[in-house]
Amino acid sequence: MQVSILNRTIKISSAQWFMISVMIVNAGNYLYNLILGRWLGPVLFADVAVLITLLLVLSFLAMTIQLLCAKFVIEIPPERTDNFKKVIYKYTLFFSGIIGLLCMLFAKQLIDIFHLDNSLIFFLFGIGVPIYFVMSVSRGLHQGKQEFISLSQSYLLEMFGRLSLTFILIGFNIVNPTIAVTIGILFSFVLGLFPNQFTFSSLKEESVLAETETKAIYKFLLITALYEGTQIVINNSDILIVKHYFESNRAGLYASLALIGRVVYFVIWMLVMVLLPKVILAKKEGRDPQKVLINYLKFILLLTVTLVIGCYLFPEVIIAILFGKQYLSMGPLLYKYALATSLFALANVFVYYFLSLSKYVPVIIAMIFGLSQVAGLILFHNTLEQVVHVQIVLMAILLLITLAYYFNNRNN
Known part of the structure:
Protein backbone atom coordinates (compact mmCIF):
# COMPACT_ATOMS: atom_id res chain seq x y z
CA MET A 1 0.00 0.00 0.00
CA ALA A 210 -7.16 -36.52 6.33
CA GLU A 211 -6.60 -38.50 9.54
CA THR A 212 -3.20 -36.88 10.18
CA GLU A 213 -4.71 -33.41 9.67
CA THR A 214 -7.59 -34.19 12.02
CA LYS A 215 -5.27 -35.41 14.81
CA ALA A 216 -3.02 -32.37 14.48
CA ILE A 217 -6.02 -30.01 14.52
CA TYR A 218 -7.61 -31.66 17.57
CA LYS A 219 -4.33 -31.54 19.47
CA PHE A 220 -3.72 -27.87 18.67
CA LEU A 221 -7.37 -27.00 19.33
CA LEU A 222 -7.32 -28.66 22.75
CA ILE A 223 -4.10 -26.97 23.83
CA THR A 224 -5.11 -23.57 22.44
CA ALA A 225 -8.56 -23.79 24.02
CA LEU A 226 -6.92 -24.53 27.37
CA TYR A 227 -4.64 -21.52 26.98
CA GLU A 228 -7.33 -19.15 25.76
CA GLY A 229 -9.40 -20.33 28.71
CA THR A 230 -6.45 -19.44 30.92
CA GLN A 231 -6.32 -15.99 29.31
CA ILE A 232 -10.01 -15.53 30.03
CA VAL A 233 -9.43 -16.38 33.68
CA ILE A 234 -6.32 -14.22 34.15
CA ASN A 235 -7.67 -11.23 32.23
CA ASN A 236 -11.24 -11.16 33.48
CA SER A 237 -11.69 -13.14 36.69
CA ASP A 238 -10.62 -10.18 38.84
CA ILE A 239 -13.37 -7.88 37.47
CA LEU A 240 -16.05 -10.54 37.81
CA ILE A 241 -14.92 -11.54 41.31
CA VAL A 242 -14.79 -7.89 42.42
CA LYS A 243 -18.29 -7.33 40.96
CA HIS A 244 -19.52 -10.33 42.99
CA TYR A 245 -17.86 -9.51 46.34
CA PHE A 246 -17.82 -5.69 46.40
CA GLU A 247 -20.65 -3.15 46.29
CA SER A 248 -21.38 -1.53 42.92
CA ASN A 249 -19.52 1.74 43.49
CA ARG A 250 -16.25 -0.01 44.42
CA ALA A 251 -16.70 -2.47 41.56
CA GLY A 252 -17.12 0.43 39.12
CA LEU A 253 -13.98 2.13 40.45
CA TYR A 254 -12.03 -1.10 40.06
CA ALA A 255 -13.32 -1.53 36.50
CA SER A 256 -11.87 1.88 35.59
CA LEU A 257 -8.54 0.87 37.15
CA ALA A 258 -8.49 -2.37 35.16
CA LEU A 259 -9.31 -0.56 31.92
CA ILE A 260 -6.38 1.85 32.26
CA GLY A 261 -3.93 -0.83 33.38
CA ARG A 262 -4.75 -3.11 30.47
CA VAL A 263 -3.59 -0.73 27.74
CA VAL A 264 -0.30 -2.60 27.41
CA TYR A 265 -2.00 -5.99 27.08
CA PHE A 266 -4.09 -4.95 24.09
CA VAL A 267 -1.12 -3.34 22.32
CA ILE A 268 0.93 -6.49 22.85
CA TRP A 269 -1.98 -8.59 21.57
CA MET A 270 -1.75 -6.58 18.33
CA LEU A 271 1.94 -7.45 18.02
CA VAL A 272 1.29 -11.12 18.77
CA MET A 273 -1.24 -11.28 15.89
CA VAL A 274 1.56 -10.31 13.50
CA LEU A 275 4.22 -12.33 15.32
CA LEU A 276 2.42 -15.70 15.22
CA PRO A 277 2.23 -16.26 11.42
CA LYS A 278 5.78 -14.93 10.99
CA VAL A 279 7.14 -17.43 13.54
CA ILE A 280 5.26 -20.33 11.91
CA LEU A 281 6.50 -19.30 8.45
CA ALA A 282 10.09 -18.92 9.67
CA LYS A 283 10.00 -22.44 11.10
CA LYS A 284 8.46 -23.81 7.89
CA GLU A 285 11.18 -22.16 5.78
CA GLY A 286 14.01 -23.37 8.03
CA ARG A 287 14.88 -19.93 9.44
CA ASP A 288 15.51 -19.18 13.12
CA PRO A 289 12.17 -18.10 14.68
CA GLN A 290 13.97 -16.74 17.76
CA LYS A 291 15.22 -13.78 15.72
CA VAL A 292 11.61 -12.87 14.95
CA LEU A 293 10.73 -13.08 18.65
CA ILE A 294 13.68 -10.92 19.78
CA ASN A 295 12.80 -8.14 17.34
CA TYR A 296 9.30 -7.88 18.79
CA LEU A 297 10.42 -8.23 22.42
CA LYS A 298 12.59 -5.09 22.23
CA PHE A 299 9.59 -2.90 21.51
CA ILE A 300 7.34 -4.74 23.98
CA LEU A 301 9.81 -4.26 26.86
CA LEU A 302 10.10 -0.54 26.11
CA LEU A 303 6.33 -0.24 26.06
CA THR A 304 5.71 -2.06 29.36
CA VAL A 305 8.41 -0.16 31.27
CA THR A 306 7.14 3.20 29.95
CA LEU A 307 3.55 2.40 30.93
CA VAL A 308 4.35 1.32 34.49
CA ILE A 309 6.63 4.33 35.12
CA GLY A 310 3.98 6.70 33.70
CA CYS A 311 1.30 5.21 35.96
CA TYR A 312 3.64 5.50 38.97
CA LEU A 313 4.57 9.15 38.34
CA PHE A 314 1.22 10.54 37.18
CA PRO A 315 -1.62 8.34 38.49
CA GLU A 316 -4.07 11.09 39.41
CA VAL A 317 -3.44 13.01 36.20
CA ILE A 318 -4.08 9.90 34.09
CA ILE A 319 -7.26 8.96 35.95
CA ALA A 320 -8.61 12.52 35.99
CA ILE A 321 -8.08 12.92 32.24
CA LEU A 322 -9.48 9.53 31.30
CA PHE A 323 -12.33 8.96 33.75
CA GLY A 324 -12.80 12.09 35.85
CA LYS A 325 -12.34 13.11 39.49
CA GLN A 326 -14.94 10.65 40.82
CA TYR A 327 -12.47 7.82 40.10
CA LEU A 328 -9.38 9.43 41.72
CA SER A 329 -9.41 7.14 44.76
CA MET A 330 -7.90 4.43 42.55
CA GLY A 331 -4.71 6.48 41.95
CA PRO A 332 -2.42 4.63 44.42
CA LEU A 333 -3.30 1.29 42.80
CA LEU A 334 -2.84 2.30 39.16
CA TYR A 335 0.88 1.53 38.73
CA LYS A 336 0.48 -1.72 40.66
CA TYR A 337 -2.29 -2.93 38.35
CA ALA A 338 -0.26 -1.82 35.31
CA LEU A 339 2.67 -3.84 36.67
CA ALA A 340 0.53 -6.97 37.08
CA THR A 341 -0.81 -6.60 33.54
CA SER A 342 2.67 -6.00 32.10
CA LEU A 343 4.09 -9.09 33.77
CA PHE A 344 1.28 -11.21 32.34
CA ALA A 345 1.58 -9.63 28.89
CA LEU A 346 5.31 -10.41 28.72
CA ALA A 347 4.75 -14.01 29.80
CA ASN A 348 1.97 -14.20 27.22
CA VAL A 349 4.36 -13.33 24.37
CA PHE A 350 6.57 -16.33 25.20
CA VAL A 351 3.58 -18.66 25.56
CA TYR A 352 2.21 -17.66 22.14
CA TYR A 353 5.70 -18.04 20.65
CA PHE A 354 5.97 -21.63 21.85
CA LEU A 355 2.35 -22.32 20.93
CA SER A 356 3.09 -21.35 17.32
CA LEU A 357 6.03 -23.81 17.40
CA SER A 358 3.73 -26.59 18.73
CA LYS A 359 5.45 -26.65 22.14
CA TYR A 360 2.80 -26.79 24.81
CA VAL A 361 4.50 -26.91 28.24
CA PRO A 362 4.18 -23.09 28.77
CA VAL A 363 0.45 -23.41 28.06
CA ILE A 364 0.04 -25.89 30.90
CA ILE A 365 2.10 -23.65 33.21
CA ALA A 366 -0.07 -20.63 32.36
CA MET A 367 -3.23 -22.68 32.91
CA ILE A 368 -2.08 -23.60 36.44
CA PHE A 369 -1.50 -19.93 37.23
CA GLY A 370 -4.89 -18.96 35.82
CA LEU A 371 -6.58 -21.35 38.23
CA SER A 372 -4.30 -20.15 41.03
CA GLN A 373 -5.43 -16.56 40.41
CA VAL A 374 -9.10 -17.47 40.81
CA ALA A 375 -8.36 -19.39 44.00
CA GLY A 376 -6.17 -16.57 45.31
CA LEU A 377 -8.79 -13.89 44.67
CA ILE A 378 -11.58 -15.92 46.23
CA LEU A 379 -9.45 -16.42 49.35
CA PHE A 380 -7.91 -12.94 49.53
CA HIS A 381 -10.26 -10.10 48.62
CA ASN A 382 -10.61 -8.05 51.78
CA THR A 383 -9.58 -4.88 49.95
CA LEU A 384 -9.06 -3.86 46.31
CA GLU A 385 -5.35 -3.44 47.10
CA GLN A 386 -5.17 -7.07 48.20
CA VAL A 387 -6.85 -8.13 44.93
CA VAL A 388 -4.12 -6.35 42.95
CA HIS A 389 -1.26 -7.70 45.11
CA VAL A 390 -2.39 -11.29 44.55
CA GLN A 391 -2.17 -10.72 40.78
CA ILE A 392 1.30 -9.12 40.94
CA VAL A 393 2.78 -12.02 42.87
CA LEU A 394 1.27 -14.72 40.65
CA MET A 395 2.12 -12.99 37.35
CA ALA A 396 5.72 -12.34 38.45
CA ILE A 397 6.19 -16.04 39.22
CA LEU A 398 4.56 -16.99 35.89
CA LEU A 399 6.94 -14.73 33.95
CA LEU A 400 10.02 -16.11 35.75
CA ILE A 401 9.04 -19.72 35.05
CA THR A 402 8.26 -18.90 31.41
CA LEU A 403 11.64 -17.20 30.99
CA ALA A 404 13.40 -20.20 32.57
CA TYR A 405 11.65 -22.49 30.08
CA TYR A 406 12.66 -20.23 27.17
CA PHE A 407 16.35 -20.13 28.10
CA ASN A 408 16.44 -23.86 28.80
CA ASN A 409 14.80 -24.53 25.43
CA ARG A 410 17.23 -22.19 23.65
CA ASN A 411 20.29 -23.80 25.22
CA ASN A 412 19.05 -27.27 24.28
Whole structure:
Protein backbone atom coordinates (compact mmCIF):
# COMPACT_ATOMS: atom_id res chain seq x y z
CA MET A 1 0.00 0.00 0.00
CA GLN A 2 1.21 3.52 -0.85
CA VAL A 3 0.22 6.72 0.99
CA SER A 4 0.92 10.23 -0.33
CA ILE A 5 1.88 12.85 2.27
CA LEU A 6 3.07 16.30 1.16
CA ASN A 7 3.68 15.03 -2.38
CA ARG A 8 5.87 12.22 -1.06
CA THR A 9 4.90 8.58 -1.51
CA ILE A 10 5.37 6.35 1.52
CA LYS A 11 5.14 2.58 1.17
CA ILE A 12 3.34 0.82 4.00
CA SER A 13 3.43 -2.97 4.17
CA SER A 14 0.21 -4.88 4.89
CA ALA A 15 1.60 -5.88 8.32
CA GLN A 16 2.36 -2.25 9.16
CA TRP A 17 -1.11 -1.22 7.99
CA PHE A 18 -2.60 -3.91 10.23
CA MET A 19 -0.67 -2.59 13.23
CA ILE A 20 -1.83 0.97 12.50
CA SER A 21 -5.42 -0.23 12.08
CA VAL A 22 -5.41 -2.21 15.32
CA MET A 23 -3.96 0.79 17.14
CA ILE A 24 -6.96 2.76 15.83
CA VAL A 25 -9.27 -0.07 16.91
CA ASN A 26 -7.74 -0.23 20.40
CA ALA A 27 -7.95 3.57 20.69
CA GLY A 28 -11.60 3.42 19.60
CA ASN A 29 -12.43 0.65 22.06
CA TYR A 30 -10.64 2.57 24.78
CA LEU A 31 -12.57 5.73 23.96
CA TYR A 32 -15.76 3.66 24.06
CA ASN A 33 -15.01 2.55 27.62
CA LEU A 34 -13.86 5.97 28.77
CA ILE A 35 -16.98 7.72 27.50
CA LEU A 36 -19.21 5.09 29.11
CA GLY A 37 -17.32 5.43 32.40
CA ARG A 38 -17.68 9.22 32.44
CA TRP A 39 -21.23 9.18 31.08
CA LEU A 40 -22.73 6.58 33.40
CA GLY A 41 -20.78 6.98 36.66
CA PRO A 42 -19.26 4.17 38.77
CA VAL A 43 -22.49 2.34 39.69
CA LEU A 44 -23.93 1.96 36.16
CA PHE A 45 -20.45 1.50 34.70
CA ALA A 46 -20.00 -1.54 36.97
CA ASP A 47 -22.93 -3.23 35.15
CA VAL A 48 -21.67 -2.18 31.73
CA ALA A 49 -18.15 -3.38 32.63
CA VAL A 50 -19.56 -6.88 33.20
CA LEU A 51 -20.92 -6.88 29.63
CA ILE A 52 -17.63 -5.62 28.22
CA THR A 53 -15.80 -8.29 30.22
CA LEU A 54 -18.13 -10.98 28.86
CA LEU A 55 -17.33 -9.70 25.36
CA LEU A 56 -13.63 -10.16 26.13
CA VAL A 57 -14.36 -13.68 27.40
CA LEU A 58 -16.14 -14.43 24.13
CA SER A 59 -13.26 -12.96 22.13
CA PHE A 60 -10.74 -15.22 23.85
CA LEU A 61 -12.89 -18.28 23.10
CA ALA A 62 -13.17 -17.24 19.46
CA MET A 63 -9.43 -16.58 19.37
CA THR A 64 -8.92 -20.34 19.77
CA ILE A 65 -10.60 -20.84 16.40
CA GLN A 66 -8.78 -17.89 14.85
CA LEU A 67 -5.34 -19.19 15.88
CA LEU A 68 -6.24 -22.68 14.67
CA CYS A 69 -7.16 -21.33 11.23
CA ALA A 70 -4.10 -19.08 11.08
CA LYS A 71 -1.73 -21.95 11.86
CA PHE A 72 -3.19 -24.67 9.65
CA VAL A 73 -3.94 -22.56 6.59
CA ILE A 74 -0.14 -22.13 6.44
CA GLU A 75 0.77 -25.74 7.17
CA ILE A 76 -1.89 -27.62 5.15
CA PRO A 77 -1.06 -28.09 1.42
CA PRO A 78 -2.73 -25.43 -0.79
CA GLU A 79 -4.88 -28.00 -2.59
CA ARG A 80 -6.44 -28.98 0.78
CA THR A 81 -7.20 -25.44 1.97
CA ASP A 82 -10.76 -25.21 0.62
CA ASN A 83 -11.62 -28.53 2.23
CA PHE A 84 -10.14 -27.32 5.53
CA LYS A 85 -12.24 -24.13 5.41
CA LYS A 86 -15.50 -26.02 4.86
CA VAL A 87 -14.86 -28.41 7.76
CA ILE A 88 -13.88 -25.61 10.15
CA TYR A 89 -16.96 -23.55 9.31
CA LYS A 90 -19.27 -26.54 9.93
CA TYR A 91 -17.80 -27.46 13.30
CA THR A 92 -17.53 -23.83 14.39
CA LEU A 93 -21.21 -23.15 13.68
CA PHE A 94 -22.23 -26.30 15.54
CA PHE A 95 -20.25 -25.64 18.73
CA SER A 96 -20.85 -21.88 18.82
CA GLY A 97 -24.57 -22.57 18.38
CA ILE A 98 -24.47 -24.72 21.53
CA ILE A 99 -22.71 -21.94 23.46
CA GLY A 100 -25.27 -19.40 22.27
CA LEU A 101 -28.13 -21.69 23.29
CA LEU A 102 -26.62 -22.15 26.77
CA CYS A 103 -26.44 -18.35 27.18
CA MET A 104 -30.18 -18.19 26.52
CA LEU A 105 -31.11 -21.16 28.71
CA PHE A 106 -29.17 -19.89 31.73
CA ALA A 107 -29.95 -16.18 31.26
CA LYS A 108 -31.79 -15.95 34.60
CA GLN A 109 -28.93 -17.56 36.55
CA LEU A 110 -26.33 -15.30 34.88
CA ILE A 111 -28.38 -12.22 35.71
CA ASP A 112 -28.47 -13.27 39.39
CA ILE A 113 -24.73 -14.01 39.57
CA PHE A 114 -23.68 -10.61 38.20
CA HIS A 115 -26.49 -8.59 39.79
CA LEU A 116 -27.86 -7.32 36.48
CA ASP A 117 -31.48 -6.40 35.81
CA ASN A 118 -32.56 -7.74 32.41
CA SER A 119 -32.34 -11.31 31.05
CA LEU A 120 -32.70 -9.97 27.47
CA ILE A 121 -28.97 -9.21 27.67
CA PHE A 122 -28.04 -12.89 27.48
CA PHE A 123 -30.60 -13.71 24.79
CA LEU A 124 -28.94 -11.09 22.58
CA PHE A 125 -25.52 -12.48 23.49
CA GLY A 126 -26.72 -15.96 22.57
CA ILE A 127 -27.75 -14.77 19.10
CA GLY A 128 -24.39 -13.08 18.62
CA VAL A 129 -22.14 -15.99 19.58
CA PRO A 130 -22.37 -17.99 16.29
CA ILE A 131 -21.93 -14.77 14.28
CA TYR A 132 -18.80 -13.89 16.24
CA PHE A 133 -17.27 -17.35 15.83
CA VAL A 134 -17.88 -17.40 12.06
CA MET A 135 -16.22 -13.99 11.91
CA SER A 136 -13.23 -15.42 13.82
CA VAL A 137 -12.80 -18.26 11.32
CA SER A 138 -12.66 -15.72 8.51
CA ARG A 139 -10.18 -13.60 10.44
CA GLY A 140 -7.97 -16.62 11.12
CA LEU A 141 -7.83 -17.48 7.42
CA HIS A 142 -6.83 -13.90 6.59
CA GLN A 143 -4.24 -13.92 9.38
CA GLY A 144 -2.65 -17.19 8.27
CA LYS A 145 -2.40 -15.99 4.68
CA GLN A 146 -1.02 -12.67 6.00
CA GLU A 147 -3.87 -10.82 4.29
CA PHE A 148 -3.61 -8.06 6.85
CA ILE A 149 -5.59 -5.48 4.85
CA SER A 150 -8.73 -7.64 4.93
CA LEU A 151 -8.07 -8.47 8.58
CA SER A 152 -7.81 -4.76 9.38
CA GLN A 153 -11.12 -4.01 7.67
CA SER A 154 -12.93 -6.57 9.83
CA TYR A 155 -11.56 -5.12 13.09
CA LEU A 156 -12.26 -1.52 12.04
CA LEU A 157 -15.84 -2.25 11.01
CA GLU A 158 -16.51 -4.09 14.27
CA MET A 159 -15.17 -1.26 16.41
CA PHE A 160 -16.89 1.62 14.57
CA GLY A 161 -20.18 -0.28 14.49
CA ARG A 162 -20.15 -0.89 18.24
CA LEU A 163 -19.25 2.73 19.07
CA SER A 164 -21.75 4.39 16.77
CA LEU A 165 -24.85 2.35 17.63
CA THR A 166 -24.17 2.21 21.39
CA PHE A 167 -23.74 5.97 21.68
CA ILE A 168 -26.83 6.64 19.56
CA LEU A 169 -28.96 4.35 21.74
CA ILE A 170 -27.66 5.79 25.02
CA GLY A 171 -27.40 9.40 23.82
CA PHE A 172 -31.03 9.52 22.69
CA ASN A 173 -32.15 7.45 25.71
CA ILE A 174 -33.78 4.85 23.44
CA VAL A 175 -33.10 1.90 25.78
CA ASN A 176 -31.36 1.49 29.15
CA PRO A 177 -27.52 1.47 29.05
CA THR A 178 -27.00 -2.28 29.56
CA ILE A 179 -29.36 -3.17 26.71
CA ALA A 180 -27.80 -0.44 24.53
CA VAL A 181 -24.33 -1.88 25.06
CA THR A 182 -25.56 -5.42 24.28
CA ILE A 183 -27.31 -4.34 21.06
CA GLY A 184 -24.20 -2.41 20.04
CA ILE A 185 -22.06 -5.51 20.57
CA LEU A 186 -24.42 -7.67 18.49
CA PHE A 187 -24.46 -5.09 15.68
CA SER A 188 -20.65 -4.95 15.69
CA PHE A 189 -20.46 -8.74 15.21
CA VAL A 190 -22.51 -8.46 12.02
CA LEU A 191 -20.33 -5.67 10.62
CA GLY A 192 -17.15 -7.55 11.59
CA LEU A 193 -18.13 -10.38 9.23
CA PHE A 194 -16.93 -8.31 6.28
CA PRO A 195 -14.87 -9.07 4.30
CA ASN A 196 -16.24 -12.58 4.81
CA GLN A 197 -15.27 -15.93 3.30
CA PHE A 198 -18.28 -17.87 4.58
CA THR A 199 -21.19 -19.07 2.42
CA PHE A 200 -24.12 -21.22 3.54
CA SER A 201 -23.81 -23.28 0.34
CA SER A 202 -20.42 -24.57 1.55
CA LEU A 203 -22.18 -26.26 4.49
CA LYS A 204 -24.04 -28.53 2.09
CA GLU A 205 -20.86 -29.80 0.43
CA GLU A 206 -19.17 -32.96 1.72
CA SER A 207 -15.72 -32.30 3.12
CA VAL A 208 -13.45 -34.60 5.13
CA LEU A 209 -9.97 -33.98 6.49
CA ALA A 210 -7.16 -36.52 6.33
CA GLU A 211 -6.60 -38.50 9.54
CA THR A 212 -3.20 -36.88 10.18
CA GLU A 213 -4.71 -33.41 9.67
CA THR A 214 -7.59 -34.19 12.02
CA LYS A 215 -5.27 -35.41 14.81
CA ALA A 216 -3.02 -32.37 14.48
CA ILE A 217 -6.02 -30.01 14.52
CA TYR A 218 -7.61 -31.66 17.57
CA LYS A 219 -4.33 -31.54 19.47
CA PHE A 220 -3.72 -27.87 18.67
CA LEU A 221 -7.37 -27.00 19.33
CA LEU A 222 -7.32 -28.66 22.75
CA ILE A 223 -4.10 -26.97 23.83
CA THR A 224 -5.11 -23.57 22.44
CA ALA A 225 -8.56 -23.79 24.02
CA LEU A 226 -6.92 -24.53 27.37
CA TYR A 227 -4.64 -21.52 26.98
CA GLU A 228 -7.33 -19.15 25.76
CA GLY A 229 -9.40 -20.33 28.71
CA THR A 230 -6.45 -19.44 30.92
CA GLN A 231 -6.32 -15.99 29.31
CA ILE A 232 -10.01 -15.53 30.03
CA VAL A 233 -9.43 -16.38 33.68
CA ILE A 234 -6.32 -14.22 34.15
CA ASN A 235 -7.67 -11.23 32.23
CA ASN A 236 -11.24 -11.16 33.48
CA SER A 237 -11.69 -13.14 36.69
CA ASP A 238 -10.62 -10.18 38.84
CA ILE A 239 -13.37 -7.88 37.47
CA LEU A 240 -16.05 -10.54 37.81
CA ILE A 241 -14.92 -11.54 41.31
CA VAL A 242 -14.79 -7.89 42.42
CA LYS A 243 -18.29 -7.33 40.96
CA HIS A 244 -19.52 -10.33 42.99
CA TYR A 245 -17.86 -9.51 46.34
CA PHE A 246 -17.82 -5.69 46.40
CA GLU A 247 -20.65 -3.15 46.29
CA SER A 248 -21.38 -1.53 42.92
CA ASN A 249 -19.52 1.74 43.49
CA ARG A 250 -16.25 -0.01 44.42
CA ALA A 251 -16.70 -2.47 41.56
CA GLY A 252 -17.12 0.43 39.12
CA LEU A 253 -13.98 2.13 40.45
CA TYR A 254 -12.03 -1.10 40.06
CA ALA A 255 -13.32 -1.53 36.50
CA SER A 256 -11.87 1.88 35.59
CA LEU A 257 -8.54 0.87 37.15
CA ALA A 258 -8.49 -2.37 35.16
CA LEU A 259 -9.31 -0.56 31.92
CA ILE A 260 -6.38 1.85 32.26
CA GLY A 261 -3.93 -0.83 33.38
CA ARG A 262 -4.75 -3.11 30.47
CA VAL A 263 -3.59 -0.73 27.74
CA VAL A 264 -0.30 -2.60 27.41
CA TYR A 265 -2.00 -5.99 27.08
CA PHE A 266 -4.09 -4.95 24.09
CA VAL A 267 -1.12 -3.34 22.32
CA ILE A 268 0.93 -6.49 22.85
CA TRP A 269 -1.98 -8.59 21.57
CA MET A 270 -1.75 -6.58 18.33
CA LEU A 271 1.94 -7.45 18.02
CA VAL A 272 1.29 -11.12 18.77
CA MET A 273 -1.24 -11.28 15.89
CA VAL A 274 1.56 -10.31 13.50
CA LEU A 275 4.22 -12.33 15.32
CA LEU A 276 2.42 -15.70 15.22
CA PRO A 277 2.23 -16.26 11.42
CA LYS A 278 5.78 -14.93 10.99
CA VAL A 279 7.14 -17.43 13.54
CA ILE A 280 5.26 -20.33 11.91
CA LEU A 281 6.50 -19.30 8.45
CA ALA A 282 10.09 -18.92 9.67
CA LYS A 283 10.00 -22.44 11.10
CA LYS A 284 8.46 -23.81 7.89
CA GLU A 285 11.18 -22.16 5.78
CA GLY A 286 14.01 -23.37 8.03
CA ARG A 287 14.88 -19.93 9.44
CA ASP A 288 15.51 -19.18 13.12
CA PRO A 289 12.17 -18.10 14.68
CA GLN A 290 13.97 -16.74 17.76
CA LYS A 291 15.22 -13.78 15.72
CA VAL A 292 11.61 -12.87 14.95
CA LEU A 293 10.73 -13.08 18.65
CA ILE A 294 13.68 -10.92 19.78
CA ASN A 295 12.80 -8.14 17.34
CA TYR A 296 9.30 -7.88 18.79
CA LEU A 297 10.42 -8.23 22.42
CA LYS A 298 12.59 -5.09 22.23
CA PHE A 299 9.59 -2.90 21.51
CA ILE A 300 7.34 -4.74 23.98
CA LEU A 301 9.81 -4.26 26.86
CA LEU A 302 10.10 -0.54 26.11
CA LEU A 303 6.33 -0.24 26.06
CA THR A 304 5.71 -2.06 29.36
CA VAL A 305 8.41 -0.16 31.27
CA THR A 306 7.14 3.20 29.95
CA LEU A 307 3.55 2.40 30.93
CA VAL A 308 4.35 1.32 34.49
CA ILE A 309 6.63 4.33 35.12
CA GLY A 310 3.98 6.70 33.70
CA CYS A 311 1.30 5.21 35.96
CA TYR A 312 3.64 5.50 38.97
CA LEU A 313 4.57 9.15 38.34
CA PHE A 314 1.22 10.54 37.18
CA PRO A 315 -1.62 8.34 38.49
CA GLU A 316 -4.07 11.09 39.41
CA VAL A 317 -3.44 13.01 36.20
CA ILE A 318 -4.08 9.90 34.09
CA ILE A 319 -7.26 8.96 35.95
CA ALA A 320 -8.61 12.52 35.99
CA ILE A 321 -8.08 12.92 32.24
CA LEU A 322 -9.48 9.53 31.30
CA PHE A 323 -12.33 8.96 33.75
CA GLY A 324 -12.80 12.09 35.85
CA LYS A 325 -12.34 13.11 39.49
CA GLN A 326 -14.94 10.65 40.82
CA TYR A 327 -12.47 7.82 40.10
CA LEU A 328 -9.38 9.43 41.72
CA SER A 329 -9.41 7.14 44.76
CA MET A 330 -7.90 4.43 42.55
CA GLY A 331 -4.71 6.48 41.95
CA PRO A 332 -2.42 4.63 44.42
CA LEU A 333 -3.30 1.29 42.80
CA LEU A 334 -2.84 2.30 39.16
CA TYR A 335 0.88 1.53 38.73
CA LYS A 336 0.48 -1.72 40.66
CA TYR A 337 -2.29 -2.93 38.35
CA ALA A 338 -0.26 -1.82 35.31
CA LEU A 339 2.67 -3.84 36.67
CA ALA A 340 0.53 -6.97 37.08
CA THR A 341 -0.81 -6.60 33.54
CA SER A 342 2.67 -6.00 32.10
CA LEU A 343 4.09 -9.09 33.77
CA PHE A 344 1.28 -11.21 32.34
CA ALA A 345 1.58 -9.63 28.89
CA LEU A 346 5.31 -10.41 28.72
CA ALA A 347 4.75 -14.01 29.80
CA ASN A 348 1.97 -14.20 27.22
CA VAL A 349 4.36 -13.33 24.37
CA PHE A 350 6.57 -16.33 25.20
CA VAL A 351 3.58 -18.66 25.56
CA TYR A 352 2.21 -17.66 22.14
CA TYR A 353 5.70 -18.04 20.65
CA PHE A 354 5.97 -21.63 21.85
CA LEU A 355 2.35 -22.32 20.93
CA SER A 356 3.09 -21.35 17.32
CA LEU A 357 6.03 -23.81 17.40
CA SER A 358 3.73 -26.59 18.73
CA LYS A 359 5.45 -26.65 22.14
CA TYR A 360 2.80 -26.79 24.81
CA VAL A 361 4.50 -26.91 28.24
CA PRO A 362 4.18 -23.09 28.77
CA VAL A 363 0.45 -23.41 28.06
CA ILE A 364 0.04 -25.89 30.90
CA ILE A 365 2.10 -23.65 33.21
CA ALA A 366 -0.07 -20.63 32.36
CA MET A 367 -3.23 -22.68 32.91
CA ILE A 368 -2.08 -23.60 36.44
CA PHE A 369 -1.50 -19.93 37.23
CA GLY A 370 -4.89 -18.96 35.82
CA LEU A 371 -6.58 -21.35 38.23
CA SER A 372 -4.30 -20.15 41.03
CA GLN A 373 -5.43 -16.56 40.41
CA VAL A 374 -9.10 -17.47 40.81
CA ALA A 375 -8.36 -19.39 44.00
CA GLY A 376 -6.17 -16.57 45.31
CA LEU A 377 -8.79 -13.89 44.67
CA ILE A 378 -11.58 -15.92 46.23
CA LEU A 379 -9.45 -16.42 49.35
CA PHE A 380 -7.91 -12.94 49.53
CA HIS A 381 -10.26 -10.10 48.62
CA ASN A 382 -10.61 -8.05 51.78
CA THR A 383 -9.58 -4.88 49.95
CA LEU A 384 -9.06 -3.86 46.31
CA GLU A 385 -5.35 -3.44 47.10
CA GLN A 386 -5.17 -7.07 48.20
CA VAL A 387 -6.85 -8.13 44.93
CA VAL A 388 -4.12 -6.35 42.95
CA HIS A 389 -1.26 -7.70 45.11
CA VAL A 390 -2.39 -11.29 44.55
CA GLN A 391 -2.17 -10.72 40.78
CA ILE A 392 1.30 -9.12 40.94
CA VAL A 393 2.78 -12.02 42.87
CA LEU A 394 1.27 -14.72 40.65
CA MET A 395 2.12 -12.99 37.35
CA ALA A 396 5.72 -12.34 38.45
CA ILE A 397 6.19 -16.04 39.22
CA LEU A 398 4.56 -16.99 35.89
CA LEU A 399 6.94 -14.73 33.95
CA LEU A 400 10.02 -16.11 35.75
CA ILE A 401 9.04 -19.72 35.05
CA THR A 402 8.26 -18.90 31.41
CA LEU A 403 11.64 -17.20 30.99
CA ALA A 404 13.40 -20.20 32.57
CA TYR A 405 11.65 -22.49 30.08
CA TYR A 406 12.66 -20.23 27.17
CA PHE A 407 16.35 -20.13 28.10
CA ASN A 408 16.44 -23.86 28.80
CA ASN A 409 14.80 -24.53 25.43
CA ARG A 410 17.23 -22.19 23.65
CA ASN A 411 20.29 -23.80 25.22
CA ASN A 412 19.05 -27.27 24.28
